[in-house]
Amino acid sequence: MTERFFAAAAGGDINTLMELLVPDVTLWTDGGGKVRQAMRPVHGADRVGAWLAGVGSRPYQGVRPDQMVAQLVDLNGGPGLVISGAGRIIGTMTLDLDDDGRVAAILNTANPDKLAAVQGGVVRDL
Secondary structure, three states, X not given: OHHHHHHHHHHXXXXXXXXXXXXXXXXXXXXXXXXXXXXXXXXXXXXXXXXXXXXXXXXXXXXXXXXXEEXXXXXXXXXXXXXXXXXXXXXXEEEEEOOOOOEEEEEEEOOHHHXXXXXXXOOEEO
């Protein structure tokens, strides 16, 4: 499910995203005031899907989507992704799944101070 979610987000596939998100999903972002992120939580499948499709289709922190690599990991006890590009980790996403395996909540962290803790983690390629 995490792999399908990332492929849909990275490819801007709004239809698949809508299938994977619960209607009242919430996205929290953390840029730590150092990188651009949403200023407030994003609520609802339509808004979260549009936000994900939008960021997945344009450069982020100077890295084009086709230059990004995602690795499936366990983050904070749940499924997550580590997104890298230009020789550095540029973000993580952790997913909270409901009982049916759909995404109920997403935490997107891009704060460089917090990402330093991820640098030495164990990852598996998608």
